[in-house]
Amino acid sequence: xxxxxxxPPSKPDVRPMTDVDWEKVLRSGALAGLxxxxxxxxxxxxxxxxxxxIDPWLSLGYLALVWVPVFFGFTAASEPTPDGGISPVKxxxxxxxxxxxGALAGLxxxxxxxLIDTYDMTDIFSNLLPRLVDLLTFDRGIGVAAAIWIVGCxxxxxxxxxxxxxxARVKRMLxxxxxxxxxxxxxxxxxxxxxQGLRVEFVTDFxxxxxxxxxxxxxxxxxxxxxxxxxxxxxxxxxxxxxxxxSQPKEVLLRKNMVAxxxxxLAVIFxxxxxxxxxxxxxxxxxxxxxxxxxxxxxVGSAGLLDLGYVAFFAVGAYTTAILTSPLSPYWVPELTLxxxxxxxxxxxxxxxxxxxxxxxxxxxxxxxxxVIRLRGDYLAIVTLGFGEIVRILFLSDWLSPYFGGAQxxxxxxxxxxxxxxxxxxxxxxxxxxxxxxVVIAIYVAWRLQSSRTGRAxxxxxxxxxxxxxxxxxxxxVKLTAFVTGAVLAGFAGMIFAVKVGxxxxxxxxxxxxxxxxxxxxxxxxxxxxxxxVGAVVLIGVLGGPTQPGLLQEFGQFKLLxxxxxxxxxxxxxxxxxxxxxxxxxxLRHEELNQDxxxxxxxxxxxxxxxx
Amino acid sequence: xxxxxxxxxxxxxxGGVQALDGVDFHIDKGEIVSVIGPxxxxxxxxxxTITGYFSPDSGSIVFNGLNIGGHEPHEITGLGIARTFQxxxxxxxxxxxxxVMVAQHSRTSTGIFGTLLNTRGFRKEEAEIxxxxxxxxxFFGQRLKGYRWDQPAFVLSYANRRxxxxxxxxxxxxxxxLLDEPTAGMNPRETAEMTELIDRLRTERGITVVVxxxxxxxxxxxxxxxxxxDHGVKIAEGTYETVSTNPDVIEAYLGRPAEAGxx
Ligand SMILES: Nc1ncnc2c1ncn2[C@@H]1O[C@H](COP(=O)(O)OP(=O)(O)OP(=O)(O)O)[C@@H](O)[C@H]1O
Ligand SMILES: [Mg+2]
Numbered sequence: 001x002x003x004x005x006x007x008p009p010s011k012p013d014v015r016p017m018t019d020v021d022w023e024k025v026l027r028s029g030a031l032a033g034l035x036x037x038x039x040x041x042x043x044x045x046x047x048x049x050x051x052x053x054i055d056p057w058l059s060l061g062y063l064a065l066v067w068v069p070v071f072f073g074f075t076a077a078s079e080p081t082p083d084g085g086i087s088p089v090k091x092x093x094x095x096x097x098x099x100x101x102g103a104l105a106g107l108x109x110x111x112x113x114x115l116i117d118t119y120d121m122t123d124i125f126s127n128l129l130p131r132l133v134d135l136l137t138f139d140r141g142i143g144v145a146a147a148i149w150i151v152g153c154x155x156x157x158x159x160x161x162x163x164x165x166x167x168a169r170v171k172r173m174l175x176x177x178x179x180x181x182x183x184x185x186x187x188x189x190x191x192x193x194x195x196q197g198l199r200v201e202f203v204t205d206f207x208x209x210x211x212x213x214x215x216x217x218x219x220x221x222x223x224x225x226x227x228x229x230x231x232x233x234x235x236x237x238x239x240x241x242x243x244x245x246x247s248q249p250k251e252v253l254l255r256k257n258m259v260a261x262x263x264x265x266l267a268v269i270f271x272x273x274x275x276x277x278x279x280x281x282x283x284x285x286x287x288x289x290x291x292x293x294x295x296x297x298x299x300v301g302s303a304g305l306l307d308l309g310y311v312a313f314f315a316v317g318a319y320t321t322a323i324l325t326s327p328l329s330p331y332w333v334p335e336l337t338l339x340x341x342x343x344x345x346x347x348x349x350x351x352x353x354x355x356x357x358x359x360x361x362x363x364x365x366x367x368x369x370x371x372v373i374r375l376r377g378d379y380l381a382i383v384t385l386g387f388g389e390i391v392r393i394l395f396l397s398d399w400l401s402p403y404f405g406g407a408q409x410x411x412x413x414x415x416x417x418x419x420x421x422x423x424x425x426x427x428x429x430x431x432x433x434x435x436x437x438x439v440v441i442a443i444y445v446a447w448r449l450q451s452s453r454t455g456r457a458x459x460x461x462x463x464x465x466x467x468x469x470x471x472x473x474x475x476x477x478v479k480l481t482a483f484v485t486g487a488v489l490a491g492f493a494g495m496i497f498a499v500k501v502g503x504x505x506x507x508x509x510x511x512x513x514x515x516x517x518x519x520x521x522x523x524x525x526x527x528x529x530x531x532x533x534v535g536a537v538v539l540i541g542v543l544g545g546p547t548q549p550g551l552l553q554e555f556g557q558f559k560l561l562x563x564x565x566x567x568x569x570x571x572x573x574x575x576x577x578x579x580x581x582x583x584x585x586x587x588l589r590h591e592e593l594n595q596d597x598x599x600x601x602x603x604x605x606x607x608x609x610x611x612x
Numbered sequence: 613x614x615x616x617x618x619x620x621x622x623x624x625x626x627g628g629v630q631a632l633d634g635v636d637f638h639i640d641k642g643e644i645v646s647v648i649g650p651x652x653x654x655x656x657x658x659x660x661t662i663t664g665y666f667s668p669d670s671g672s673i674v675f676n677g678l679n680i681g682g683h684e685p686h687e688i689t690g691l692g693i694a695r696t697f698q699x700x701x702x703x704x705x706x707x708x709x710x711x712v713m714v715a716q717h718s719r720t721s722t723g724i725f726g727t728l729l730n731t732r733g734f735r736k737e738e739a740e741i742x743x744x745x746x747x748x749x750x751f752f753g754q755r756l757k758g759y760r761w762d763q764p765a766f767v768l769s770y771a772n773r774r775x776x777x778x779x780x781x782x783x784x785x786x787x788x789x790l791l792d793e794p795t796a797g798m799n800p801r802e803t804a805e806m807t808e809l810i811d812r813l814r815t816e817r818g819i820t821v822v823v824x825x826x827x828x829x830x831x832x833x834x835x836x837x838x839x840x841x842d843h844g845v846k847i848a849e850g851t852y853e854t855v856s857t858n859p860d861v862i863e864a865y866l867g868r869p870a871e872a873g874x875x
Contacts, residue, residue, distance in 0.1 A: 445728060452727040452738070456706070456714040463703040470663060472689035472718025472784050481724060586764050587705045 029101045032072035033108020043127030051554040052213030053185040069105045069153040073098035073160025094164040102157015106150035176230025177223040185214045190279045197274035272429045280428035285548040287435035289540045293520045293532035294442040295489030301527035303482035304462030306381040309388025313487035315509035317494020320360045322410035322504045338416030361491025362484050369483035396506035409505035431500045438492045525577025534579045616641045622671035631657035633844035644821045646831045649841035655824045659790050664688045690718040694786035696777040704766035712745035715783025748782045771802045791823040810834045
């Protein structure tokens with residue numbers, strides 16, 4: 001296809017040292033310096049310093065800075081191959097680029113430190129506290145600190161540059177080691193919890209320091225183990241392996257999926273028994289958002305309706321439960337308790353409440369859905385956003401406060417029970433089990449609908465609404481079905497939430513909740529059941545929910561910043577999500593595939609393969 | 613015998629443009645009628661109005677004795693009129709088989725509850741949907757068979773996309789099929805094959821066909837009758853021979869001697 005490939009430039013064996021794109025290095029260095037200063041200025045370093053990752057020398061605060069020179073060193077050293085050109089040979093220039101980028105970043109940052117050390121700017125930037133200066137100067141003089149930052153950043157930048165040079169295998173080894181150690185450090189609370197449950201405290205006594213954080217020895221050993229694993233790991237990417245898995249015969253795949261589901265169910269049953277309250281709390285929160293995510297996933301992922309007012313149905317479920325069960329509510333039905341199962345009494349009243357929640361959520365889904373469903377795209381998003389707020393404000397209003405209690409909400413929601421197990425808000429373990437029941441229901445619903453007449457109609461709707469009409473699909477009805485199904489799942493989540501918290505307040509149902517659920521779906525992978533679970537684990541488990549703390553609870557006030565950053569990175573680098581559905585992956589890799597096909601000359605007319 | 617589709621004085625305008633200006637049209641069961649005319653004559657608008665995408669300004673569209681003017685597109689599909697689009701509009705990320713399966717929506721009925729309860733009726737219907745989709749695809753010989761079933765529609769070649777669009781329209785189990793330039797962009801061999809296929813739609817499937825076509829060879833071979841539109845007005849109607857020698861038609865095509873010439 002390349003017409004005149006007359007004289008390609010002679011291929012240099014090693015790029016000469018001097019062949020550095022100085023402009024790019026300068027830009028990257030300055031950017032990295034700004035990034036470092038930004039992270040410090042917003043107070044992240046000070047706050048995150050509370051959390052030790054590796055005792056005694058690496059806190060989460062420093063970690064929040066350390067990645068910057070490495071990353072910018074890496075990108076500064078990279079060189080996009082011009083289309084069809086010869087890929088430049090990696091070499092010393094990459095190292096030099098990384099080194100200089102890092103040094104520049106260190107220089108800029110030192111300047112920033114000097115600045116905040118000299119001038120008191122706490123009036124404007126409330127986070128520039130003396131504590132920050134102490135942290136950034138390592139309690140030493142400013143000159144020493146500057147030297148440390150410049151040399152340190154240069155070395156880190158060098159590491160970034162080196163990552164461009166070393167073989168893929170070494171790169172894998174290092175990244176596995178780093179990520180592995182980071183994850184184990186992050187999971188500290190859960191692992192300690194687990195080891196106590198299993199009565200093997202001596203392991204964690206060795207692994208983690210008294211004041212928190214991995215011990216240096218444990219970090220080195222873990223790094224070695226993960227590094228070795230990474231070195232041995234196959235060079236296939238996650239997606240390639242997934243592709244291979246998917247191309248297995250259907251029966252094999254089904255059997256493997258069955259086994260995986262079995263293992264997952266056993267884990268769901270037994271893990272909460274072993275671990276303590278803290279892990280169970282995390283699990284319960286994750287479960288709740290998995291449930292919400294699965295519901296929204298049907299609306300947004302399957303049917304392609306961008307609903308920004310999803311929290312409304314969550315609120316309806318919670319308030320319905322509260323009003324029926326709280327003795328303080330005017331509509332209290334004393335006969336109805338949240339008993340989901342009992343050997344003696346065959347009338348399981350809990351399910352009556354579930355049924356009422358289902359009906360109320362469905363009705364509100366129809367009420368909100370009917371007027372907005374004909375709108376498309378952005379208009380739908382804006383209008384649903386409005387409706388979501390209206391519902392919250394109705395619950396908050398004085399006008400309806402005789403029923404919903406206004407800002408005071410409805411309190412004293414009693415505990416639920418599955419047989420002899422009492423489900424109390426205070427016992428996260430029991431809440432987790434209740435959540436798990438409904439998550440299983442939701443997974444079943446989502447999975448069954450996927451390959452059914454309804455599911456196919458949703459897909460068609462998402463791909464081309466006009467054509468879907470021409471295929472005989474009543475798009476209004478089908479959209480409403482998606483809306484209502486999603487609403488019902490959110491209603492169930494609301495019911496669990498009411499039991500968990502023991503009271504409901506309008507403040508719990510802010511727009512932010514809708515957005516976080518949406519981010520879970522997007523980051524996990526739209527239209528993918530596994531994706532929603534992955535998304536909820538990563539976002540709610542690690543960073544935390546709207547009010548619930550996650551594993552890295554120190555992030556607290558920076559949670560939304562990280563959410564936003566994550567969303568941007570995902571959109572740029574992996575728009576199909578962490579664990580995409582097959583269809584969505586196709587869709588977003590669509591163009592690439594077509595292009596490849598064009599380059600190899602396959603499509604167009606199908607003359608060659610016609611003669612079968 | 614009354615006509616399967618009878619259209620009287622159909623009008624549709626867009627601001628200053630009168631896309632359809634009092635068109636009379638009819639077709640009998642088992643007929644194949646071609647609609648021809650220069651670019652912008654209103655052919656696609658004619659289809660869009662029949663299938664409910666545009667609601668007519670005036671005039672009547674009677675299908676099997678029922679006035680369908682102003683009905684929703686999905687209702688009209690349900691009544692038995694299917695169509696393809698001039699600028700192929702498949703569901704690109706759904707598989708070939710799914711494209712044909714989803715088209716059977718109006719002929720099937722299982723709702724959410726049947727699906728969730730995995731009722732016997734649901735399973736039976738799913739099996740039938742798949743069966744019928746495969747059967748329809750086999751109408752195209754080896755073109756859309758075997759490994760192609762599970763390929764996403766976007767990987768198909770251009771000609772195969774056109775074929776799949778027809779297959780999908782057949783999935784709605786129509787009595788009347790409207791094809792908008794089914795051979796556009798095809799090479800001569802594919803065009804010849806498509807010509808044969810249109811004829812087989814009638815003989816093997818009993819489907820009545822209206823086809824918009826620019827390729828005069830195709831028009832000559834498939835049509836029982838030809839209708840010529842120009843500026844939203846029907847300027848001629850009759851067999852291919854009478855129409856192609858009609859001075860009005862030749863004049864409408866003037867400035868485009870290639871097509872008039874091939875006539
Ligand atoms: N949705 C619309 N809005 C405004 N004008 C339209 C619309 N659809 C069609 N028209 C106008 O109606 C006239 C007929 O267009 P139509 O697409 O039906 O022509 P056609 O015969 O199918 O032409 P072609 O051979 O190019 O496909 C044109 O002038 C066109 O601009
Ligand atoms: Mg047209």
